[in-house]
Amino acid sequence: MTTAQHKIGSGFGAKSTADDVLKGIDLTGKLAVVTGGYSGIGLETTRALTKAGARVVVPARRPDTAREAVAGLDGVELDELDLGDLESVRGFADRFLASGRTVDLVIDSAGIMACPETRVGPGWEAQFATNHLGHFALVNRLWPAIAAGGARVVSVSSTGHHSSGIRWDDVHWSHDYDKWEAYGQAKTANVLFAVHLDRLGADHGVRAFALHPGGILTPLQRHLATEEMVERGWIDEDGNLLNPDAFKTPEQGAATQVWAATSPQLDGLGGVYLEDCDIAEPAPADGERIGVKSWATDPEQAARLWKLSADLTGVDAFAG
Numbered sequence: 001m002t003t004a005q006h007k008i009g010s011g012f013g014a015k016s017t018a019d020d021v022l023k024g025i026d027l028t029g030k031l032a033v034v035t036g037g038y039s040g041i042g043l044e045t046t047r048a049l050t051k052a053g054a055r056v057v058v059p060a061r062r063p064d065t066a067r068e069a070v071a072g073l074d075g076v077e078l079d080e081l082d083l084g085d086l087e088s089v090r091g092f093a094d095r096f097l098a099s100g101r102t103v104d105l106v107i108d109s110a111g112i113m114a115c116p117e118t119r120v121g122p123g124w125e126a127q128f129a130t131n132h133l134g135h136f137a138l139v140n141r142l143w144p145a146i147a148a149g150g151a152r153v154v155s156v157s158s159t160g161h162h163s164s165g166i167r168w169d170d171v172h173w174s175h176d177y178d179k180w181e182a183y184g185q186a187k188t189a190n191v192l193f194a195v196h197l198d199r200l201g202a203d204h205g206v207r208a209f210a211l212h213p214g215g216i217l218t219p220l221q222r223h224l225a226t227e228e229m230v231e232r233g234w235i236d237e238d239g240n241l242l243n244p245d246a247f248k249t250p251e252q253g254a255a256t257q258v259w260a261a262t263s264p265q266l267d268g269l270g271g272v273y274l275e276d277c278d279i280a281e282p283a284p285a286d287g288e289r290i291g292v293k294s295w296a297t298d299p300e301q302a303a304r305l306w307k308l309s310a311d312l313t314g315v316d317a318f319a320g
Contacts, residue, residue: 012277018048028053036110038066083134093141102149132189143317150205157190165295191296198271207270216253
């Protein structure tokens with residue numbers, strides 16, 4: 001099977017920042033929706049986009065926390081959204097569509113990682129539901145505004161997708177829950193979502209990308225005990241990074257998603273997985289956790305996941 005998964009030589013890399021990739025790009029008059037845009041790399045994404053002239057709508061599960069985080073940033077608009085609650089997703093989308101505005105950029109940056117077994121909605125596993133199904137429903141409900149704007153949609157995945165493909169026989173982990181494999185499945189779903197959305201949206205001028213932002217210590221690690229991060233070799237017992245070069249700063253971590261959303265180098269492209277501000281190569285056979293696994297870019301699995309997600313959420317902008 002041929003693949004578009006090959007580097008294009010963007011000129012950027014792992015140490016590039018969001019400001020670096022936006023140099024010379026004027027986003028005045030553009031509107032972006034950035035989930036998780038008030039924490040970690042999401043906050044840095046919001047800051048960089050507004051600095052370049054964009055107006056950024058930040059849907060937030062914790063509006064008071066979000067308000068404090070974005071204080072002082074011009075061009076930011078907050079609203080309430082809980083991705084684990086489909087009625088909350090509907091409410092946010094309805095309010096936005098009622099404003100009559102179009103969307104130029106969507107960055108699905110919010111997520112949870114390696115949490116204890118948690119159920120949301122009708123008993124759905126929380127990582128799959130929040131990281132994937134909530135964003136699936138959000139983009140489909142915002143579709144009229146996204147299509148009208150010919151938007152780019154950016155789905156923030158992770159190298160965690162190497163841990164698991166889609167568990168078709170038990171996507172909600174009815175037994176033997178493993179927090180890291182569940183995270184991996186959700187991150188694979190983020191890539192497959194972009195693959196199929198790009199296939200459906202290209203004729204409307206909408207292109208979609210997925211990406212690994214890099215390793216960054218942010219509030220995403222809130223569910224991990226210090227002991228576990230020590231055991232993984234990330235930090236010492238006092239919380240100091242053991243290998244600072246292995247981690248990106250938030251400014252560097254935001255770069256790939258900002259590049260995906262705005263770079264003219266990606267014009268005419270879509271449905272691919274990115275890392276370090278370039279298109280990623282296919283994952284090597286030796287198991288090294290770089291590049292993208294074939295199970296995350298398989299168009300047949302992407303179509304199957306889209307149908308499953310539409311059945312679960314009851315939302316599909318392309319039905320009929």
